[in-house]
Amino acid sequence: MKNKSGFTLIEVLIALLILSIALTAIIKSTSQNIRDTLYIQKKTIALWVGNEIMNEIIAGLRKPPMAPDALKDKSTMLNETWSWAASLKPTPNPNIQEIDVAVSQRTPLIHLVGYLYVPQ
Numbered sequence: 001m002k003n004k005s006g007f008t009l010i011e012v013l014i015a016l017l018i019l020s021i022a023l024t025a026i027i028k029s030t031s032q033n034i035r036d037t038l039y040i041q042k043k044t045i046a047l048w049v050g051n052e053i054m055n056e057i058i059a060g061l062r063k064p065p066m067a068p069d070a071l072k073d074k075s076t077m078l079n080e081t082w083s084w085a086a087s088l089k090p091t092p093n094p095n096i097q098e099i100d101v102a103v104s105q106r107t108p109l110i111h112l113v114g115y116l117y118v119p120q
Contacts, residue, residue, distance in 0.1 A: 086102075
C-alpha cells in the first residue's frame with residue numbers, strides 16, 4: 001500500500017464547522033455594530049434638532065406655552081422629519097424659566113432642558 005497524505009472527510013467537516021461558527025460570530029457582531037451606529041446617528045441628529053429649537057426659544061423666535069401645554073411641530077433636517085415638543089416651566093426664581101424640548105422620530109430620542117432669563 002502506498003502511504004497517502006491528506007485530510008480525511010471527517011477532518012474537513014470539522015474544519016468547516018469551526019469556520020462556520022467563527023464567520024457567524026463575525027457577521028452577528030458586524031450587524032450589531034451597524035444597528036448601534038444608525039441609532040447613534042439618529043440620536044445625534046435629534047440633538048441638533050433639539051438644540052436648534054432651544055436656541056430659537058432663547059433668541060425669542062419661538063414662544064412655547066407654559067407646561068403642561070406644549071408647542072408641538074415638525075422639523076426637517078438631513079432629509080428626515082423630526083417631531084418635537086417644547087414647553088416652559090416656572091422655577092423658584094421668578095426671572096428664570098425652564099425650557100423643555102423633546103425630540104422624537106417614531107420613538108422618543110432626546111430630551112433637552114435649558115433655562116431662559118425673563119426680566120420682570
